[in-house]
Amino acid sequence: MERISKREISLSKSHHHHEWSGLRAQKFVQSVEKLIKYRYRPFVKEIINAISKYGVRETPKIVDVGSGPGILLIEIKKIFENCRLIGVDSSKYMLEIAENRVKEQNLKDFAFKLGSAEKIPIEEGQIDVVVCLNSLHDFNDAQQTIKEVSRILINGGLFILKDKNGAYPKWKMRFLFIPLIFKTGLKRTIKYFKSNKLWLDPDQVIQWMSEFGIRKEEVHYKMDYLIIGKRE
Numbered sequence: 632m633e634r635i636s637k638r639e640i641s642l643s644k645s646h647h648h649h650e651w652s653g654l655r656a657q658k659f660v661q662s663v664e665k666l667i668k669y670r671y672r673p674f675v676k677e678i679i680n681a682i683s684k685y686g687v688r689e690t691p692k693i694v695d696v697g698s699g700p701g702i703l704l705i706e707i708k709k710i711f712e713n714c715r716l717i718g719v720d721s722s723k724y725m726l727e728i729a730e731n732r733v734k735e736q737n738l739k740d741f742a743f744k745l746g747s748a749e750k751i752p753i754e755e756g757q758i759d760v761v762v763c764l765n766s767l768h769d770f771n772d773a774q775q776t777i778k779e780v781s782r783i784l785i786n787g788g789l790f791i792l793k794d795k796n797g798a799y800p801k802w803k804m805r806f807l808f809i810p811l812i813f814k815t816g817l818k819r820t821i822k823y824f825k826s827n828k829l830w831l832d833p834d835q836v837i838q839w840m841s842e843f844g845i846r847k848e849e850v851h852y853k854m855d856y857l858i859i860g861k862r863e
């Protein structure tokens with residue numbers, strides 16, 4: 632990955648973050664709604680597999696950090712009825728959209744909290760599973776976020792994380808460029824690849840996890856990496 636300075640990262644992030652406004656949130660939902668089948672349901676499957684493999688309490692509490700429009704949590708609930716779901720997001724617009732979706736579908740056991748991933752508004756040792764999709768690279772401080780995830784998890788709790796792989800070989804990414812233009816259009820494709828300066832190296836993420844007492848159980852290195860960790 633290209634080396635970029637911390638200042639560059641924070642500049643590009645502050646610009647980025649400014650934009651999680653009402654309009655951007657609306658646009659985001661419109662674009663990801665088409666991806667429920669391709670993006671969210673496969674991840675739900677991986678989450679449910681991990682839960683059955685590593686085990687959780689009977690009525691587990693699941694937190695989604697950077698939950699956005701709440702699609703992931705809603706899709707989890709459709710398959711795994713017996714759980715309590717909490718979404719945390721720093722954009723009140725996103726939370727509003729998520730709350731409306733849950734209300735429209737008449738779903739129970741949901742809570743949404745306005746707050747930051749770096750200071751999760753949940754007491755320590757309460758949560759069975761923390762999930763996070765396409766968001767860690769977007770936060771201001773990924774390391775601090777992992778520290779917080781570790782704090783809110785119970786002993787033996789799971790952290791299931793999926794995000795863009797910053798260590799994915801550039802030459803492999805080139806192969807994906809053309810098909811992505813056909814799928815999502817040129818403008819969105821360029822935007823997508825531009826954001827790759829912010830993507831994290833999964834091995835770096837695993838190191839932070841181990842620093843804060845989350846042991847790596849599984850890692851899958853693709854264009855999107857998947858990490859399953861267990862709080863010790």
Ligand SMILES: C[S@@+](CC[C@H](N)C(=O)[O-])C[C@H]1O[C@@H](n2cnc3c(N)ncnc32)[C@H](O)[C@@H]1O
Binds near residue numbers: 651696697700720771
């Ligand atoms: C790319 S979206 C992904 C949303 C959701 N995980 C999904 O896949 O549909 C990133 C989300 O992270 C939220 N976010 C950005 N920075 C945050 C922070 N520091 N703390 C909490 N949420 C944050 C944004 O408001 C946005 O909803």
